[in-house]
Every structure is written in structure tokens, then in C-alpha cells.
Amino acid sequence: MSAHAAICAAIRAIAPGQTRSYAAIARTAGLPGRARLVVRVLKTEDDLPWHRVVKADGRIAFPPDSEPYLLQLERLTGEGVTVRNGRVIALHIEADGLDATLWG
DNA sequence: GAAATGACGCGTT
DNA sequence: GAACGCGCCATTT
Numbered sequence: 001m002s003a004h005a006a007i008c009a010a011i012r013a014i015a016p017g018q019t020r021s022y023a024a025i026a027r028t029a030g031l032p033g034r035a036r037l038v039v040r041v042l043k044t045e046d047d048l049p050w051h052r053v054v055k056a057d058g059r060i061a062f063p064p065d066s067e068p069y070l071l072q073l074e075r076l077t078g079e080g081v082t083v084r085n086g087r088v089i090a091l092h093i094e095a096d097g098l099d100a101t102l103w104g
Numbered sequence: 105g106a107a108a109t110g111a112c113g114c115g116t117t
Numbered sequence: 118g119a120a121c122g123c124g125c126c127a128t129t130t
Contacts, residue, residue: 021112021113022111022112022113023112023113023114026112026113033113034112035112035113036110036112036113038111038112039110039111039112040110040111042111043110043111050111053111054111055111055112055113056112056113056114057113060111061111061112062111068111069111072111
């Protein structure tokens with residue numbers, strides 16, 4: 001399976017009303033440290049739930065005043081995700097294995 | 105073919 | 118928190 005396909009699958013696997021970080025997606029796809037590859041896939045493939053992808057700290061990856069930022073914010077809140085100051089609260093951040101271990 | 109670029113991550117200061 | 122540096126790597130200049 002290509003890295004590209006693995007990342008696509010990992011992104012599509014995000015449940016509605018949940019979000020995941022670039023790093024978590026990369027790890028899930030078997031590509032630890034390849035967060036930038038995830039970015040490239042998001043830009044290339046347009047049929048993905050891109051709005052459920054946020055930074056590792058839960059922040060939206062776009063500048064707070066940009067159009068895509070507002071769109072993502074709207075779509076997330078529309079799915080029941082609580083966003084505060086451009087940041088998704090931890091409750092809605094779906095963790096991968098490592099984080100799951102840390103979070104108990 | 106070398107240099108710059110980018111919806112990033114993480115440890116340090 | 119915020120600023121910096123470095124790692125990462127396919128694509129574009």
C-alpha cells in the first residue's frame with residue numbers, strides 16, 4: 001500500500017465530530033514524523049474530511065483571519081465539535097496508540 | 105540539479 | 118505562552 005493511500009485511509013477513518021492531528025494521522029498510516037506528507041495529501045485529494053485535521057495542539061492550521069479557517073470552524077462546530085479561540089478542546093481530539101497510552 | 109516552499113512536530117530557551 | 122531551531126520530504130522554482 002502506498003503511503004499516499006495509507007494517509008487517505010487514516011483521514012477517512014476520522015469519526016464525525018472528532019478531529020486528529022497531522023502527526024497522529026501519519027503515525028496511524030505507519031509514517032511517523034511525516035506530518036508534511038499528510039499536508040500534501042490534503043492539498044492533493046479534495047474528497048477528504050480535511051476539516052477534521054488540526055495541529056498537534058488542537059489548533060486549526062490556517063491563519064485565524066483566513067477564509068478556509070472560518071469554513072473549517074463552521075464545519076467542525078456543525079458536527080458538534082467545541083472550538084475555543086481557534087482551538088479544538090481535547091475531548092474531540094481522537095488519539096492514536098501513543099497518546100492513548102499517555103492519556104491512560 | 106540545487107534551492108526554496110509548505111494546512112507540521114517537538115524539544116529548548 | 119512565544120520565539121527559535123531543527124527534522125521531515127514531495128513538489129515547484
